[in-house]
Amino acid sequence: MKKKSITEPRTSHTFDAYTNSEIRRAAETGIYDIRGGGSKRSLPNFDDLLFLGASISRYPLEGYRESCNTKVILGDRFSSNPLNLEIPITIAGMSFGALSAQAKEALGRGASLVGTSTTTGDGGMTKEERGHSKQLVYQLLPSRYGMNPDDLRKADAIEIVVGQGAKPGGGGMLLGQKINDRVAEMRTLPKGIDQRSPCRHPDWTGPDDMEIKILELREITGWKVPIFVKVAGSRPYYDVALAAKSGADVVVVDGMQGGTAATQEVFIENVGIPTLACVRPAVRALQELGLHRKVQLIISGGIRNGADVAKALALGADAVSIGSAALIALGDNDPRYQKDYEKLGTTAGSFDDWHEGLDPAGITTQDKKLAKRLDPKLGGRRLANYLNVMTMEAQTIARACGKNDLRNLEPEDLCALTVESAAMAGVPLAGTNWIPGT
Amino acid sequence: MHILDFNKLSLRDINKTLQESDKNSFFSVRNPKGSHALAVGINKKITVKIVGSVGYYCAGMNKFSDIKVEGSAGPGLGENMMSGNIYVTGDVSQYAGASGHGGSILVGGNASSRCGISMKGVDIIVKGNVGHMSAFMAQKGNLVIFGDAGHALGDSIYEANIYVAGEVASLGADCIEKKMTKKHLSNLENILSNANVSDYNPDTFRRFGSARSLYNFNVDNAKIY
Numbered sequence: 206m207k208k209k210s211i212t213e214p215r216t217s218h219t220f221d222a223y224t225n226s227e228i229r230r231a232a233e234t235g236i237y238d239i240r241g242g243g244s245k246r247s248l249p250n251f252d253d254l255l256f257l258g259a260s261i262s263r264y265p266l267e268g269y270r271e272s273c274n275t276k277v278i279l280g281d282r283f284s285s286n287p288l289n290l291e292i293p294i295t296i297a298g299m300s301f302g303a304l305s306a307q308a309k310e311a312l313g314r315g316a317s318l319v320g321t322s323t324t325t326g327d328g329g330m331t332k333e334e335r336g337h338s339k340q341l342v343y344q345l346l347p348s349r350y351g352m353n354p355d356d357l358r359k360a361d362a363i364e365i366v367v368g369q370g371a372k373p374g375g376g377g378m379l380l381g382q383k384i385n386d387r388v389a390e391m392r393t394l395p396k397g398i399d400q401r402s403p404c405r406h407p408d409w410t411g412p413d414d415m416e417i418k419i420l421e422l423r424e425i426t427g428w429k430v431p432i433f434v435k436v437a438g439s440r441p442y443y444d445v446a447l448a449a450k451s452g453a454d455v456v457v458v459d460g461m462q463g464g465t466a467a468t469q470e471v472f473i474e475n476v477g478i479p480t481l482a483c484v485r486p487a488v489r490a491l492q493e494l495g496l497h498r499k500v501q502l503i504i505s506g507g508i509r510n511g512a513d514v515a516k517a518l519a520l521g522a523d524a525v526s527i528g529s530a531a532l533i534a535l536g537d538n539d540p541r542y543q544k545d546y547e548k549l550g551t552t553a554g555s556f557d558d559w560h561e562g563l564d565p566a567g568i569t570t571q572d573k574k575l576a577k578r579l580d581p582k583l584g585g586r587r588l589a590n591y592l593n594v595m596t597m598e599a600q601t602i603a604r605a606c607g608k609n610d611l612r613n614l615e616p617e618d619l620c621a622l623t624v625e626s627a628a629m630a631g632v633p634l635a636g637t638n639w640i641p642g643t
Numbered sequence: 644m645h646i647l648d649f650n651k652l653s654l655r656d657i658n659k660t661l662q663e664s665d666k667n668s669f670f671s672v673r674n675p676k677g678s679h680a681l682a683v684g685i686n687k688k689i690t691v692k693i694v695g696s697v698g699y700y701c702a703g704m705n706k707f708s709d710i711k712v713e714g715s716a717g718p719g720l721g722e723n724m725m726s727g728n729i730y731v732t733g734d735v736s737q738y739a740g741a742s743g744h745g746g747s748i749l750v751g752g753n754a755s756s757r758c759g760i761s762m763k764g765v766d767i768i769v770k771g772n773v774g775h776m777s778a779f780m781a782q783k784g785n786l787v788i789f790g791d792a793g794h795a796l797g798d799s800i801y802e803a804n805i806y807v808a809g810e811v812a813s814l815g816a817d818c819i820e821k822k823m824t825k826k827h828l829s830n831l832e833n834i835l836s837n838a839n840v841s842d843y844n845p846d847t848f849r850r851f852g853s854a855r856s857l858y859n860f861n862v863d864n865a866k867i868y
Binding site for chain 1 (some may be wrong): 654655658659662679680683684686698699700703704705706718719722723725737738741742744757760761763764779780782783801802858859860
């Protein structure tokens with residue numbers, strides 16, 4: 206008897222398993238999904254670029270014998286005390302509230318061990334992070350939670366946060382589970398409420414106002430500390446030009462892979478542009494104003510290793526900033542907590558319900574027992590190791606390209622694997638001299 | 644009394660002098676010409692009289708100081724002030740007292756929109772009217788309005804109190820009129836007494852505050868957001 210042909214079950218690309226589960230979840234709960242982290246979708250990124258390395262036309266430096274500078278000065282345009290960093294990798298703003306006090310301390314310890322800066326977040330400055338951060342950047346956010354002129358004067362730099370890559374045009378979110386007594390007091394809010402930070406600053410709108418705001422901050426701090434302006438990756442050419450025009454010493458551009466403590470999934474995945482697409486327009490804006498290298502550019506959003514650092518710098522950035530990667534170095538999503546993640550309905554590597562305060566790794570929580578799982582000294586050491594490795598990796602690449610300073614890397618050292626990344630990064634498609642759009 | 648004249652000194656010179664002055668000093672600032680960021684970041688009890696109108700952020704982030712502006716003030720008057728007093732004889736522009744944590748602001752004239760936005764403990768008294776969205780997301784403190792309030796008063800307010808003697812064009816999301824209890828009447832009288840304001844009838848004031856219905860997300864409130 207002839208065997209009957211059967212058709213393989215066919216799943217839909219449009220209605221894939223994740224999409225279907227999200228539809229069911231929305232139907233059941235009536236609320237959008239909220240999560241932490243940055244974009245998880247597949248995006249053009251630094252992996253789509255390759256370094257060409259030295260050959261006959263360029264000669265390399267000896268890997269272990271010839272030096273390659275990693276130091277960078279941030280904020281010497283107008284401030285008298287710029288940040289002097291040993292490495293071009295800084296720690297991005299993350300709040301106490303979103304993170305435990307132990308995690309903030311660990312970030313400060315790790316950054317200080319390798320001579321770089323860390324950054325406060327929504328909710329103000331804690332004594333733990335000031336005490337353990339040799340160079341601390343104090344964020345001025347729309348909510349002004351915990352904003353205090355005494356802390357402002359303790360800061361080594363000030364960062365005006367206009368936007369965040371995970372949610373350009375959106376405000377912060379810290380749900381009631383994480384608003385304990387200390388967090389509530391620092392933010393002048395009732396305990397246990399859902400705290401939704403504003404998306405706009407309360408006392409200015411637009412670049413002309415921002416210029417005056419920067420003037421005020423400089424007058425309060427005696428023109429000593431640098432003023433950073435952080436923008437989300439959306440219109441980097443215009444935003445960077447306007448930030449520089451407004452008097453910023455440093456501009457931070459955060460692409461859509463940049464993380465957040467909590468916001469809507471639909472926001473994270475559908476608003477903003479990839480980090481890779483931010484760099485060249487930002488650099489071009491500064492070059493056209495004659496301010497490239499005078500106003501320093503920091504790129505953030507999905508930076509993971511020394512290759513990413515080298516590629517961002519080769520495209521014209523002065524430094525990069527890391528957030529999610531630093532948390533992973535501390536122990537976020539570590540497989541040793543797999544059983545705990547399973548109890549939360551997730552897996553190590555996928556956990557992103559940072560807003561619920563149940564982080565098994567003790568990082569994105571205010572639960573005292575969980576927070577104790579993170580040893581700030583050990584966490585700081587791990588972060589320092591990771592930052593050192595990233596730096597050495599970037600140096601390895603730079604030497605192979607014949608550069609004795611990371612910031613001597615240039616777009617000519619790169620090629621792209623895809624037409625999309627070639628167009629975004631403004632470098633030739635590998636094996637050709639074709640740069641799409643030029 | 645020390646005279647600081649903008650015709651002879653720069654903004655930096657004047658602010659530095661004020662910030663580094665001895666406690667209990669008295670200054671008169673002349674010819675401010677609408678300058679921005681004047682008398683900011685002062686961290687001690689000094690008295691500053693500014694003769695003329697000022698621009699943005701006058702008296703921003705101050706502690707302990709007494710600032711009087713004989714004229715009008717631009718946007719962001721006393722933003723994020725922590726303590727001390729500010730008195731403006733004329734009108735003030737947008738965002739007066741934005742995110743102020745403490746102290747008091749007395750406005751002799753009118754205040755524009757978003758007066759007291761994100762206030763976190765400051766007391767603001769406006770003898771005239773206030774513009775729309777005043778006390779937006781106000782967390783703590785008191786906004787006292789002798790005149791009328793514009794639209795969306797107290798939108799998304801937290802634990803701040805609003806007292807209004809005149810008309811209210813409309814209330815914002817989650818802001819409701821509340822009973823003027825003895826406790827709140829006493830609070831109002833204390834605020835005004837501390838600011839040396841006596842020419843008022845307490846019975847004319849109504850009290851507004853948070854209904855607290857938006858403190859935790861509820862999908863049934865989605866249309867309000």
